Amino acid sequence: MARQPNALELNSVRRMKAMVFSIREWLTTTHHKQIGILYIATAIFFMAVAGMFGEMIRTQLTVPMNNFLTAFNYEQTVTLHGLLMILWVLTPLGAGIANYIVPLQIGAKDLAFPRMNATSYWTYLFSGIMMVSTVFLPGGGPNTGWTLYAPLNTIQFTSQPGMTLAVLALLLLSLSITMSSINFLTTIVKCRASGVTWRRLPLFTWSIVFTMALALFAFPPLAAGLVLLSSDRFLGTVFFSSTQGGGILWDELFWFFGHPEVYIVVFPALGVIAEVFQTFAKKPLFARNVFIVEFAAVAFLSMGVWMHHMFTTGLNYSLLQTFSFTTLAISVPFEGLVLALVLTLYKSHITLNTPMLYCLAAIFTVTLGGITGVLQAFPVLDYAFNGTYWVVGHFHYVMAGTTLFALLAGLYYWWPMITKRKYNEKFGVIAFLVAFVGFNVLYFPYFFLLAMPRRIFTYTVASGFASANLVATIGAYIFGPAAAVAVLVLVLSLRNPVLKQANPWEAQELEWTQNYRKPPSSPTPPSSTGVNADPPDEKLTGQWYWCMTGSCKQSKPRLNGRKKLAFQSKQGSISGKSLMLEEKGGE
Amino acid sequence: MTEQYEETEERKSTYAPFIIGAGLALLFFGLVVFVPLAIGGGAVVAAGLFMLFRDSVEEKFADLKETVGEKWPVDFLSKRKLGVWVFLMSEILIFGSLIVGYIFVRFSSGSWPVATQVHNVTLGMTNTIILLTSSLAIVFALVSIRSGNTRGLKIGLLGTFALGAAFLIIKLGFEWPAYYRNGFTISSGLPGSTYFVLTGLHAAHVAGGLVAVGYLIARTYQGGFTKDNHAAIENIGLYWHFVDIVWMFLFPLFYLI
Amino acid sequence: MLQPIPVSASDWNHFFDLAVTIALIALAIVIGAMIFFVVKYRERKDQPKFFPDFSPKKSSARDSFVFALISVIILASLVAASYTLAPNPRFEPSDPKNLVIDVTAFQWAWRFGYPNGVTTLDNVTLPGNTTIMFNVTSADVMHNFYIVQFKVSTEAIPGRYNVFWITTPAATGNEVYTYDIYCKELCGVGHAFMDAVITVVNPAAYEEWLASQMPSNSTASGG
Numbered sequence A: 001m002a003r004q005p006n007a008l009e010l011n012s013v014r015r016m017k018a019m020v021f022s023i024r025e026w027l028t029t030t031h032h033k034q035i036g037i038l039y040i041a042t043a044i045f046f047m048a049v050a051g052m053f054g055e056m057i058r059t060q061l062t063v064p065m066n067n068f069l070t071a072f073n074y075e076q077t078v079t080l081h082g083l084l085m086i087l088w089v090l091t092p093l094g095a096g097i098a099n100y101i102v103p104l105q106i107g108a109k110d111l112a113f114p115r116m117n118a119t120s121y122w123t124y125l126f127s128g129i130m131m132v133s134t135v136f137l138p139g140g141g142p143n144t145g146w147t148l149y150a151p152l153n154t155i156q157f158t159s160q161p162g163m164t165l166a167v168l169a170l171l172l173l174s175l176s177i178t179m180s181s182i183n184f185l186t187t188i189v190k191c192r193a194s195g196v197t198w199r200r201l202p203l204f205t206w207s208i209v210f211t212m213a214l215a216l217f218a219f220p221p222l223a224a225g226l227v228l229l230s231s232d233r234f235l236g237t238v239f240f241s242s243t244q245g246g247g248i249l250w251d252e253l254f255w256f257f258g259h260p261e262v263y264i265v266v267f268p269a270l271g272v273i274a275e276v277f278q279t280f281a282k283k284p285l286f287a288r289n290v291f292i293v294e295f296a297a298v299a300f301l302s303m304g305v306w307m308h309h310m311f312t313t314g315l316n317y318s319l320l321q322t323f324s325f326t327t328l329a330i331s332v333p334f335e336g337l338v339l340a341l342v343l344t345l346y347k348s349h350i351t352l353n354t355p356m357l358y359c360l361a362a363i364f365t366v367t368l369g370g371i372t373g374v375l376q377a378f379p380v381l382d383y384a385f386n387g388t389y390w391v392v393g394h395f396h397y398v399m400a401g402t403t404l405f406a407l408l409a410g411l412y413y414w415w416p417m418i419t420k421r422k423y424n425e426k427f428g429v430i431a432f433l434v435a436f437v438g439f440n441v442l443y444f445p446y447f448f449l450l451a452m453p454r455r456i457f458t459y460t461v462a463s464g465f466a467s468a469n470l471v472a473t474i475g476a477y478i479f480g481p482a483a484a485v486a487v488l489v490l491v492l493s494l495r496n497p498v499l500k501q502a503n504p505w506e507a508q509e510l511e512w513t514q515n516y517r518k519p520p521s522s523p524t525p526p527s528s529t530g531v532n533a534d535p536p537d538e539k540l541t542g543q544w545y546w547c548m549t550g551s552c553k554q555s556k557p558r559l560n561g562r563k564k565l566a567f568q569s570k571q572g573s574i575s576g577k578s579l580m581l582e583e584k585g586g587e
Numbered sequence B: 001m002t003e004q005y006e007e008t009e010e011r012k013s014t015y016a017p018f019i020i021g022a023g024l025a026l027l028f029f030g031l032v033v034f035v036p037l038a039i040g041g042g043a044v045v046a047a048g049l050f051m052l053f054r055d056s057v058e059e060k061f062a063d064l065k066e067t068v069g070e071k072w073p074v075d076f077l078s079k080r081k082l083g084v085w086v087f088l089m090s091e092i093l094i095f096g097s098l099i100v101g102y103i104f105v106r107f108s109s110g111s112w113p114v115a116t117q118v119h120n121v122t123l124g125m126t127n128t129i130i131l132l133t134s135s136l137a138i139v140f141a142l143v144s145i146r147s148g149n150t151r152g153l154k155i156g157l158l159g160t161f162a163l164g165a166a167f168l169i170i171k172l173g174f175e176w177p178a179y180y181r182n183g184f185t186i187s188s189g190l191p192g193s194t195y196f197v198l199t200g201l202h203a204a205h206v207a208g209g210l211v212a213v214g215y216l217i218a219r220t221y222q223g224g225f226t227k228d229n230h231a232a233i234e235n236i237g238l239y240w241h242f243v244d245i246v247w248m249f250l251f252p253l254f255y256l257i
Numbered sequence C: 001m002l003q004p005i006p007v008s009a010s011d012w013n014h015f016f017d018l019a020v021t022i023a024l025i026a027l028a029i030v031i032g033a034m035i036f037f038v039v040k041y042r043e044r045k046d047q048p049k050f051f052p053d054f055s056p057k058k059s060s061a062r063d064s065f066v067f068a069l070i071s072v073i074i075l076a077s078l079v080a081a082s083y084t085l086a087p088n089p090r091f092e093p094s095d096p097k098n099l100v101i102d103v104t105a106f107q108w109a110w111r112f113g114y115p116n117g118v119t120t121l122d123n124v125t126l127p128g129n130t131t132i133m134f135n136v137t138s139a140d141v142m143h144n145f146y147i148v149q150f151k152v153s154t155e156a157i158p159g160r161y162n163v164f165w166i167t168t169p170a171a172t173g174n175e176v177y178t179y180d181i182y183c184k185e186l187c188g189v190g191h192a193f194m195d196a197v198i199t200v201v202n203p204a205a206y207e208e209w210l211a212s213q214m215p216s217n218s219t220a221s222g223g
Helices: A007-021 A023-028 A032-060 A071-106 A114-136 A161-190 A203-235 A247-280 A288-302 A317-343 A354-376 A379-385 A389-419 A425-448 A466-495 A543-548 B016-033 B035-057 B079-108 B121-146 B150-181 B190-221 B231-256 C007-041 C061-085 C203-219
Strands: C098-106 C109-113 C119-121 C123-127 C131-138 C143-147 C152-156 C162-167 C177-183 C196-201
Touching (some): A023 A032, A032 A071, A032 A389, A032 A466, A071 A114, A071 A203, A071 A247, A114 A161, A114 B016, A161 A203, A161 B079, A203 A247, A203 A288, A203 B079, A247 A288, A247 A317, A247 A354, A317 A354, A317 A379, A317 C007, A317 C061, A354 A379, A354 A389, A354 A425, A354 C007, A379 A389, A389 A425, A389 A466, B016 B035, B035 B190, B079 B190, B079 B231, B121 B150, B121 B231, B190 B231, C007 C162, C098 C123, C098 C143, C098 C152, C109 C123, C109 C196, C119 C123, C123 C203, C131 C143, C152 C162, C196 C203
Parallel strands (some): C098 C131, C123 C196
Antiparallel strands (some): C098 C109, C131 C162, C143 C152, C143 C177, C177 C196
16 A cells, blocks of 8 residues: 555544544534444443343353352353343344445434434443343342342342342333334334335344334333333332232243343344345345345244243143244245345355354354253243253353354444445454354353253252363354454554455445446446456446346346356456456455 | 545434444443443433434434435325334334233233223223323324424423323332232233233333323424424324224233123 | 163253254254355455346245245144153143152242151252142242252242143162252342252152151141
8 A cells, every 4th residue: 555545545544543532523413424323332341241141141150069259259250141142232232233224325424313312322331231220229129130020129039229220221122112113113114215125135234123113112012021120129019029919020021121122132234234235246136135024024023932941831821832833934934034145145156254144143042042941932842942051052042142143243344334444354254263163162052951950050060061062162262352353353453554446345235335326227338247257337336236226227148249247257367368367455 | 435534424423323332332331230330321311312303403313305216105204204204113012022921921821810800991081081092192293293383382382291291100100009909910920920010111112101291291392393294293193093902902812801 | 870860851862962963953954054155155356346237136036935835844743743642741741640749949048848748958958759749939038949960940939839840760779860840030149059859769758758757747837
């Protein structure tokens, strides 16, 4: 990079520096890009905190009868690890990426209600601070597990004020997410640019549509349960007491929220995988329209499976069996989504870079995690799985695996657009490989701990759990730091020079090209495509996206006089007119 | 792609979201740890809401004209009105969950007091009529401003406010103290718990609605609403009708059966 | 630990093995295909740069429908298999003679009640080759009564009585088999140590043991 940066870039760098250091600008912003960055940065901060809690959990469980943490402290750690990771890390990380990307994908200037967007962010941040602060209150923080089961959650059994504060922090977060869902749904329905019809809506935006629709319907029941619990803890009501109210009411309200919540967590990840595959496999998604329909089916069905968390409660068996059937039913469209993603790679041109690798890993973890979930759909099997480390292994594969890997892929993929910098590819791949190995060493042993109950702070030598736990802890000590390094690779890229071309991937999706205009009715076909083709005409940039979504008028591809599509030919060798445009950083 | 470097769009900034977020956190934190802090938090939230009110008066955030883009299938709804409807859907879910919870609890418990013996059906019916009339008042306000009648608008809004306030005064000033004197309290058992929590949450929503109607009245007296620009009346009216409809469910569920 | 595996566990294992085998085959196919595609279609450095073509693709809805149909068939078969291979311990067995044990969970131990009023704490002696009905409840918070080697469990919920049946394996002569009970639902700080033991002995030895418990129970209150 010998040439001097021009005035435009200097201005941009200066503005970027000014942006970072202007606290006032960040406190008062209502712009979706800045709020998206705030969400992502805050989610990563909470991930560090909750990740530390995870490492503490694994440390305590390394050897039998360990005393690194007392039972009470261990239970607080487990509770906060779960609550923070699910509600203050994974959900907001997806929402943050959505904040940045969705308006760009639909051609909107901002979200529908920018000030409400900012309010969503600040309530999220402050609710997270409240949640973490509970451990510092006298009596400590919540120690009931993230599921906060009744009657354990009442004042009678968990009297510390930290528990009450945690309940209120959750209420505040529910408010934040409800505001976000109203915002995103209104934006996507009303603020699309001309040309961005529903059929042409990018797949990540589709995933956010379903995420936010589920959030709209899932969080109010949680808020209802939290209102009842708050009233129990503040006003002496008896909704969840063991003598009058009882545990089943909380079970129903919580899991009616809890199940859609895990789909809220995983949907943005699936959207990211779809986008990354399309860009780095240079191919439209397999069966795109069916993909969207299957997505809708999963979203709709996810509101009807919640009692599969309650198979052991002893409720009417026919009722529970119905939920077993709906749970098995939801696995069909879900598997369809995964298959569509995998089949996109068929006859494609794959670039194996960091985002692509993370997405491939995410497909692996969602298949393995999904399988272990389907096995739990059978009540008889679930009598042994429920409450043991099998379940813990299952949900870490889909949440810490698929969601985290896919959202990291999203960060890597959109990093050049957000920061106009390119991260170091080599270190990105190395961090990925170490993280992936560490992840599997950490969580795969859990499937052999079928007899080990969840949330026990220690175990005996006689139980036989020691060897699997030791292996898992080693995995944790590899996975945690590797994940931190993966984030560090991104952060350190900010030192790199500004890219001249903000689209180093030559991605054709709408957020990169911002070509929302309806394509002309009869677009000019390119002079040639496929291997050995000319580079795309500037005018046609972005047109690939329109054609992919079925909006081109070309009915029969006629390329160079041949009926067969150029890229399907076997030309693989270098011929005279080869165009070796390597990616020089910023060229 | 160089146009991406140009951040030429005007960025609108305000402290209000930060203040409201901080205020809510202080409010909740104070409720657990130190009650005066909660009062302070409430004041901070009020300050934030006032900032929003001031911005709305100065039309600082008056939106860029809604760009003509893709609108199907809700061409007929404005962005704000669609937002209100989506918000109401989440409210339906929260009240719905609580109502279903109440039904679950009531039918799985052995005995439940007879409604007429515990509740003052006369006051309840009075309140029902008051709330229905207040919905009528806000519709009157809307119809007035649609034909440019500012006086009718004022009468309607003031009527809505007065009737809503009357609802709360009768409930909190007369009805509930009588229950407490009779021993029917929030902690006297499940019947009391369910009644007070559900109707209490509803009353909180009525109070919130009064704040919103108060905002409308303040803006009306500043001349903010005209024949062509009165969307807020309709949007807040929608919320008011929703609050009324929730009461239509709560009243029979508690007072009549 | 040469203990007999209870019938419920062997049934569970058979169904589990079947389901896991099918699942692992599915995993192998999907991930195998993915890895195969990645290896075969990855861009190599010596290849010239590829630009995608602009033509719309033909509809692949039919393929998706076929895959969905295959999944439905596999899942439906598994459901059918579950009815035969893995009977549900919540369904009352045909054996009319069964022993009813009341189980009360509390923070942080298990109290077992026998039909004649004998109660024990954290251990329950049972006769072999008998159908046992457990009637489980809790005195305070939710617990989960998990008989590890039998692969059955149920929640102990205050105010509810949850019922399930097991059949103990046969024990003859001096054989004594022990099985573990864990609490699988977080119930407070004592959750990790809320274990109990099932001891299975031959029916005669069981009667003897039960008789020996009686006098001490009539004098002491609450075992």
